[in-house]
Amino acid sequence: MKANCWHGKTHLEVEEKPDPTIVEPTDAIVRVTLTAICGSDLHLYDGVIPTMESGDILGHEFMGEIVETGGGVKRHKKGDRVVVAFPISCGTCYFCTKTLFSLCERSNPNAEMAAKLWGHSPAGLFGYSHLLGGYAGGQAEYVRVPFADVGAFPVPESVTDEQALFLSDIFPTGYMAAENCNIQKDETVAVFGCGPVGQFAIKSAYMLGAERVIAIDRVPERLAMARTQGGAETIDTDDVDDINAALAEKTSGRGPDAVIDAVGMEAHADGFEGVYDRVKQIAKLESDRPAVLRDAIMSVRNGGTVSVPGVYGGLVDKFPAGAFVNRNLTLKSGQTHVQRYMPLLLEKIVAGEIDPSFVITHRIKLADAPAAYETFRDKKDGCIKVVMTP
Numbered sequence: 001m002k003a004n005c006w007h008g009k010t011h012l013e014v015e016e017k018p019d020p021t022i023v024e025p026t027d028a029i030v031r032v033t034l035t036a037i038c039g040s041d042l043h044l045y046d047g048v049i050p051t052m053e054s055g056d057i058l059g060h061e062f063m064g065e066i067v068e069t070g071g072g073v074k075r076h077k078k079g080d081r082v083v084v085a086f087p088i089s090c091g092t093c094y095f096c097t098k099t100l101f102s103l104c105e106r107s108n109p110n111a112e113m114a115a116k117l118w119g120h121s122p123a124g125l126f127g128y129s130h131l132l133g134g135y136a137g138g139q140a141e142y143v144r145v146p147f148a149d150v151g152a153f154p155v156p157e158s159v160t161d162e163q164a165l166f167l168s169d170i171f172p173t174g175y176m177a178a179e180n181c182n183i184q185k186d187e188t189v190a191v192f193g194c195g196p197v198g199q200f201a202i203k204s205a206y207m208l209g210a211e212r213v214i215a216i217d218r219v220p221e222r223l224a225m226a227r228t229q230g231g232a233e234t235i236d237t238d239d240v241d242d243i244n245a246a247l248a249e250k251t252s253g254r255g256p257d258a259v260i261d262a263v264g265m266e267a268h269a270d271g272f273e274g275v276y277d278r279v280k281q282i283a284k285l286e287s288d289r290p291a292v293l294r295d296a297i298m299s300v301r302n303g304g305t306v307s308v309p310g311v312y313g314g315l316v317d318k319f320p321a322g323a324f325v326n327r328n329l330t331l332k333s334g335q336t337h338v339q340r341y342m343p344l345l346l347e348k349i350v351a352g353e354i355d356p357s358f359v360i361t362h363r364i365k366l367a368d369a370p371a372a373y374e375t376f377r378d379k380k381d382g383c384i385k386v387v388m389t390p
């Protein structure tokens with residue numbers, strides 16, 4: 001089969017790989033009909049997530065048709081159309097039974113490696129380094145889906161591939177990010193980053209009752225989408241000297257009730273802070289560039305919540321711990337418990353409450369994936385979200 005493979009920093013190739021086979025009775029094989037590139041994939045592309053190996057198949061946002069099932073798969077049969085959650089979760093362990101699916105303690109065969117870096121291991125993920133299991137991803141013609149009864153969800157006929165695909169990750173991710181803000185009536189939520197995750201965080205914040213959403217970025221077409229699709233007010237970081245002051249000004253001097261960091265470890269920053277983080281990252285003195293995490297903490301109102309769907313990989317510098325403690329802030333984060341949100345969000349799509357395909361700007365063939373990663377990362381050609389057909 002053809003698959004999009006990682007061969008080092010910014011070096012991807014679509015190449016021939018062996019077809020996946022059933023390994024465990026709870027596995028299914030899915031023929032991929034639609035897959036996407038995620039902002040998280042850009043961290044792999046840029047080489048800032050450790051333990052990638054040459055030849056690893058990328059991709060964790062995918063859907064398709066079941067072509068084979070192991071003897072233990074009960075919920076699915078050959079021919080079923082499914083969308084697959086990006087965390088691999090057993091459904092029966094301590095964490096899965098608490099619906100903390102992205103923390104499944106049975107799906108990461110390299111848990112020891114992850115525990116060394118992070119204290120404990122989270123779940124394995126599709127196509128996301130050996131630290132997180134070394135599983136082959138879904139930017140391919142076929143993919144092996146472990147624990148298929150838990151991770152693959154049937155898609156009703158009335159829902160198109162483009163409408164269903166983002167249930168695999170970015171819609172639930174935006175939704176969980178907003179839910180983590182514990183939004184009360186009349187509250188204002190600020191969202192840093194108007195990439196795909198930011199766009200779904202904006203929509204979800206309104207769904208969960210926010211009075212106002214203020215979206216922040218510096219890419220004009222992404223800000224425009226936040227306004228027209230999301231109904232957010234926007235701030236272009238290129239237009240303000242101090243984003244925290246700009247947010248305070250819009251919120252009676254107090255700051256937003258909650259702030260979502262939908263940017264993560266590769267935030268852009270100007271001036272001294274930007275240079276500082278870049279130099280330290282290159283010198284391997286810090287692994288991530290946390291400009292937005294700092295801004296989120298500094299700008300949220302006293303007693304507010306900072307919700308972090310943005311991915312961080314390792315250690316950050318100049319974390320404002322003083323602000324965090326003395327201003328009674330709450331920090332919530334995590335890889336999304338996608339399986340928890342799938343049924344609810346699918347219902348919203350079926351009911352016509354949201355059509356997640358609004359975010360798609362580029363439709364390409366899998367064979368053109370390597371060039372599309374560059375276009376997406378560099379925000380060329382108005383690119384906001386790329387979907388690919390094998």
Ligand SMILES: NC(=O)c1ccc[n+]([C@@H]2O[C@H](COP(=O)([O-])OP(=O)(O)OC[C@H]3O[C@@H](n4cnc5c(N)ncnc54)[C@H](O)[C@@H]3O)[C@@H](O)[C@H]2O)c1
Nearest residue numbers: 039040193195196197217263264267268309310311335336
């Ligand atoms: N927690 C999860 O389960 C989960 C799932 C999917 C994605 N993610 C993470 O969410 C983040 C966003 O993903 P995406 O697909 O939207 O990626 P993306 O790269 O398309 O979007 C990031 C956006 O942030 C903007 N940005 C960068 N620096 C900024 C700054 N200082 N201030 C304001 N905006 C800034 C960029 O211009 C860009 O539009 C990534 O870190 C990704 O890894 C997490």
Ligand SMILES: [Zn+2]
Nearest residue numbers: 038039040169
């Ligand atoms: Zn993703």
Ligand SMILES: [Zn+2]
Nearest residue numbers: 090093096104
């Ligand atoms: Zn589990």
